[in-house]
Amino acid sequence: MAKMGKMPHVKRNFYYIIGCMLWAVLQGTSRAQALVFEHGQMGTLFRIQIIADDSARAAAAAKAAFNLLDSLNLIMSDYRSDSELNRLSATAGSGQRVVVSPALWEVLQLSQAISRLTDGAFDVSIGALTQLWRRAVRQKELPDPQRLKAALSATGYRYIRLYPKERKVKLTRKGMKLDLGGIAKGYANAQMQQVLRQYGFRKTLIEGGGDLLAGDAPDGTNGWRVLVGSDTVSLQRAALATSGDDFRFVEIGGHRYSHVINPRTGMGVTHRTRVSVMCADAALADALSSAFSVMGEAKSSRYAPRLQRKYDFAFVWHLR
Template identity: 45%
Template sequence: MTLLCVLLLSANPNAPETWHRYEFQRIRMGIPVKISLYATDDDTAKHAAQAAFARFKQLDRILSDYDPDSELMQLCARAGSDRDIPVSQDLKVVLEHSLRVSRKTDGAFDVTVGPLVKLWRKARRKRQLPTAEALTEARAAVGYESVVLDAQSSKVRLIKPNMRLDLGGIAKGYTADQALGEMKKHGVSRALIDAGGDIVVGDPPPGKDGWRIGMAPLQKRDGPPSRFVTLKNAGIATSGDAWQFVEIDGQRYSHIIDRQTGYGLTERSSVTVIAADGITSDALASAVSVLGVERGLALIEKTCGTSALIVTLEEDQPVVHASKAFPADE
């Protein structure tokens, strides 16, 4: 765990605290997780960050679809068994939220796309499209309607054989929320957690209105931010194909899968969603990517406490579409 401390005096000259800025980074869930926080002493900062990273590690063992021993994969191994499987509180909460978003988006967000995701991971490695037969077989195992969750007993049944859940569109947001909660238990509420682009922020830095967050441009993934927003006590997530995609026979396919077609999205876009927490911003960013501009913005406008910015390419030029509540550029 790396640490950087920068002294920052409180904007209020009568305030007794002297704030310090600390930055930590570790690899969690296969990605760099960065934490920026403000505390009044080293021990408080270190203990809070350690607790946050420990929560990331704990949840990765529950929610990962890469680890065959994770709770999620153990549940999937029992798909089609006609058995109700007890699940942990964390997995239950994530599945509850996932199913709620699935119903709201008519399946544009669907954590049962795991069989299709597995095919497209192979496609990216081999740079070869899945066969029609493989797509048909995978699609037969997809459908959030075949996930039966009894929230009261915390039991889940996966009705179809070969179902495979993939929480890649929601797990990072939930985990960042949980990590921030752990930091607050250790006396740190002025914090930002960046989990591979899924960002959760708590109270603002001392003397500031919020955390200033830069949004990467659609066409240049390593370029300077194209826009800035200032947030506090919120989640912000961006979904798009800037980093994960494959080009096959001249066509670019995103890692984001449309369950209706079984294919990765082919229209270039970047979707940024702001919500009250990370689990909501993460899931809705994925859903809006699949829904497209018109239906995606309609979803956001009727979802309380959310806003979105969608950037598309038209004749190789970025076109910006924003919901009514999305913050103006700074």
């Protein structure tokens, strides 16, 4: 795993463009080349970079990875009415225990673990709140207080029950809707990396909506060179996820609300900070960056030791 310097709190302004990462410029042999493949999914653009001397095989690997991404979207999308996630949400409050796919089970298990360790700062049960804020963005007005109250009453990770022996899930709160937006892209990156490895490609870099996952370093380098704020870091065999409000926010009544929702208050986060998390697990990096974004810098620093006793990760705050 690459190192992010000494991981200090960064106290300077910077500009960070999701999807415009500093991709490595490689000076290799005449055969090896850096091939880039792109595919839109999960509301963002996914990009795969592969170091390969066989462009046809690399293209086949990328296609297989993107096919897997499409299948994961069918499982985890909260936009598609026919997704497995929304079919599960439709059973909320019914008392049903629903058998879920291995992929959805894996994501929900990790989500619940992070929710417990962050006291609900990360919570995939916020789907009803998400829908209200999508409307708020379109209408440029805050959610109706009564609807917000109703959505909050249907939110809470403790209302999600997992039954490991049966791989079943029960949503105990009527009206609950699940939203995996804070973890699904990281999980998808990890699954796509496995596909690329099956094709024999280990020198890869995957990016989806600002979440990065690096494989082995290109020859002659100590890692893939990427931008984190105004700093350039080398990344290899590690994931890097960044959460903030640079591009997804709404301004209402003179206040700026992030697309990141605080599950306790139901409101979009208003503190103007950004956090990057680096670790070996791409889904974990995605979830932790979301949780820390909700908690803010001071609270995140208090919770970090608890989380680091279970997970190995580094994080850095970028303040404006």
